[in-house]
Amino acid sequence: MKILLIQPSGAIHRFRVGSFPKSLRYAPLTITTLAALVPPDVEAQVEVVDEGVQLVDFEARPDLVGITIITGTSKRGYAIADHFRRRGIPVVIGGVHATLTPDEAAQHADCVVTGFGEETWPQLLRDFKAGKMQKRYAAFRPPSFKGYPHARRDLLKKDGYVTTATVWATRGCLNECDFCSIPATWGQSFYRRPPEDVCAEIAALPGNEFILVDPSPMEDPPYAKDLFREVRKLGKKWFGLSTTKIGKDPELMKIVGESGCKGLLIGFESVNQMSIGDIGKDHNTVGFYLDLVKQMHDHGIGCQACFVFGLDEDRLDVFKRTVDFCDRAHVDLPRFSTYTPFPGTAAFRKLDAQKRIITYDWGLYDVEHVVVEPMRMTSDQLRDGLHWAWNQAYRPASIARRLLGSRTSTLFAIPLNLGYRAYAQRLPEMSDRVLLDDVNEGIPAA
Ligand code: B12
Ligand code: SF4
Incomplete structure (x- = not known):
């Protein structure tokens, strides 16, 4: 077959x-x-x-x-x-x-x-x-993850990627941010793979670096501590994701830093505490963000901070305030997106009931298009502000200021920043291209 x-x-x-x-x-x-x-x-x-x-x-x-x-x-x-x-x-x-x-x-x-x-x-x-x-x-419940087979990376077109060393340890998340598909898809649940199995797969990967794709592996701190103590023994460098909760657990932060972690993607989402409340991300405290990024840097961990624009409390000053925060905190890699109500999420139900969803064209649900009528600005202002923020944050002067302040490994940060700079520069054109996308591109006519 x-x-x-x-x-x-x-x-x-x-x-x-x-x-x-x-x-x-x-x-x-x-x-x-x-x-x-x-x-x-x-x-x-x-x-x-x-x-x-x-x-x-x-x-x-x-x-x-x-x-x-x-x-x-x-x-x-x-x-x-x-x-x-x-x-x-x-x-x-x-x-x-x-x-x-x-x-x-x-x-x-x-x-x-x-x-x-x-x-x-x-x-x-x-x-x-x-x-x-x-x-x-x-x-809707997985079987035990013990003895899980290793991903068939041998089947990939390897030269297309910066790395094929991606691995997973956990599934799901216990939080319920209103725009997130993960609790909507899997429920507020969290499943773990035995740390020794995860480490056996990592050990078998070629190279000295890997990426842990789990959306929220620190959700269970005792598990995460066990996992990353084991990971440390492998002597590899890695990148992954976390929530801001890591900053409230100094022991976890230390173990993660010592395990070879060189960067974490974290959903900061907004510099407005009111907006944080609106999206149900109650574990985020805006006043603590600067300290969190500093703690990460002190442990040699770069910070990829993600922000969402177009939340109900966002006014026109949100773009500059967010970019200024990234500069001030020396965020290694800022990322910006628009508030996107994926189907099945609480955000979708709310915005749909309020008749604020502009389009149900799923092709535009790539988090870089405006698909919702914002509350305190126009959709054009939101799109322009998003593009402005990307460009502003990836100007050479901003890259230099952020990376010099961060003091974590520039070996990884420089190419990633240059990659995002290229992305930022082409975003307006690429966004328009998505609007015109022929989903049948390359497919022989019927
Ligand atoms: C790693 C990851 C990425 C990677 C790789 C993407 C990939 N598809 O592999 C990268 C960084 C490229 C990425 C990019 C994006 N991502 Co992403 N990503 C993830 C993440 C964290 C893990 C996916 C993963 O590998 N899981 C491990 C595998 C084994 O599990 P799985 O995919 O769920 O598959 C299982 C089942 O779903 C099922 N299954 C899945 N497909 C199929 C198909 C068949 C035929 C069968 C039988 C079964 C089956 O079986 C599998 C075993 O149980 C998920 C979060 C999540 N938990 O899903 C977000 C997630 C998929 N990403 C998301 C988003 C929004 C994006 C971006 C738009 C973000 C952005 N800022 O640009 C882009 C879009 C990329 C694109 N190609 O268009 C959203 C999608 C939401 C939605 N409703 O669309 C998710 C769910 C995160 C979230 N918080 O909501 N992503
Ligand atoms: S913490 Fe992250 S993964 Fe969990 S629900 Fe919120 S956005 Fe989704």
């Missing part, structure tokens, strides 16, 4: 169409994990295609196509699915967006998989082989 697993891309990220720099691209885990979960008894040959770095062969004739979608990639995913189905090839769609909107996905698939794929995907493949694949498979 031949299985083709596809991760579609929105226009900003799509190979040859978008211009997302390689320095910011790391290997996806979803398709390589699904490839690893294919049971040997179905005797399948698996191919994976990440549209961010390669083209889909639309003439291919696999027996089964599996497509993973998030909201921003769903339209492209559906166009690809429609193409293969027109040619009589069955298509399975799964992932975050399929879990949030299964009936929509079902219009483009022979089968929709919602929730965790660890048990349903092997079952589906066995059913498919026996000629009895169902229309839906669902699992």
Whole structure:
């Protein structure tokens, strides 16, 4: 049996169409994990295609196509699915967006998989082989993650990424920020993989660096401390994500720093405490941000701070105040986005009821387009302010000021800042391109 697993891309990220720099691209885990979960008894040959770095062969004739979608990639995913189905090839769609909107996905698939794929995907493949694949498979609790197979990185087009050393240790998050798809998809839940298994996979990765993709691995501090004590023994450098809670646990911060962590992406979201309250991110305290970034730097950890613009308390001064904060705090890598109400989230329900959602075109839900009528500025002001903030924060003078103040490893920070500078400079043009995107780009006409 031949299985083709596809991760579609929105226009900003799509190979040859978008211009997302390689320095910011790391290997996806979803398709390589699904490839690893294919049971040997179905005797399948698996191919994976990440549209961010390669083209889909639309003439291919696999027996089964599996497509993973998030909201921003769903339209492209559906166009690809429609193409293969027109040619009589069955298509399975799964992932975050399929879990949030299964009936929509079902219009483009022979089968929709919602929730965790660890048990349903092997079952589906066995059913498919026996000629009895169902229309839906669902699992909202994962099995034990003990002995989890290592992702099939060998199937990736390796030269497309700055690194293929991506790994996961936990799933889910216990918080419920109103715009976030994670609690909406998985519920407020948190699942852990045994630290020794995670470390065995990391140890087997080539190179001396890795990226931990978990959205909130510090949610369970005792687990995180065990994990990162083990990681330290591997002597590798790593990058990952955290919430601001790490700053309230000096022991955890120290262990993370000693484990080789060189950078953490943290959702600061806003410099307005009122906005923080509005989005339900109660663990964030704006008055503590400067101290948090300083603590990170003191432990040799760079800070990638993410901010959301267009929240209900945001006025026109929010863009400058946020960029000024990044300069003052010496944030190593600032990132800005717009308030995006992914389907299934509390933000979606609220804004939909208030009739403030401007478009339900999921192709624009890439967090860099304005899809909601802001409360205290116009949508044009929000778009222009977003573009201004990106450009301002990535001027050479701002990069130099932030990195000199940070004192963490410039070896990683300089190429990443240059990558984001290129991204910032092209963002207005790329945003327009997404508006004009032909989701059928490259797909042979029916
Ligand atoms: C790593 C990551 C990235 C990486 C790699 C992306 C990738 N797709 O691999 C990078 C940095 C590139 C990235 C970028 C973005 N991301 Co991201 N990312 C993640 C993250 C943290 C982990 C994904 C992961 O690898 N998980 C591990 C794998 C094994 O789990 P999984 O993907 O959930 O797959 C399991 C099941 O869902 C299921 N399954 C999934 N697909 C399929 C398909 C089939 C056929 C089957 C059978 C089963 C199945 O089986 C798997 C095993 O259980 C998730 C958060 C999350 N927990 O999902 C956000 C997340 C997917 N990202 C998100 C967003 C918004 C983005 C960006 C738009 C952000 C930005 N600022 O630009 C971009 C868009 C990129 C693009 N291509 O268009 C959102 C998506 C929300 C939504 N509704 O669309 C998420 C959910 C985070 C969030 N807080 O809401 N991201
Ligand atoms: S803390 Fe992060 S991962 Fe958790 S719900 Fe909030 S935004 Fe999502």
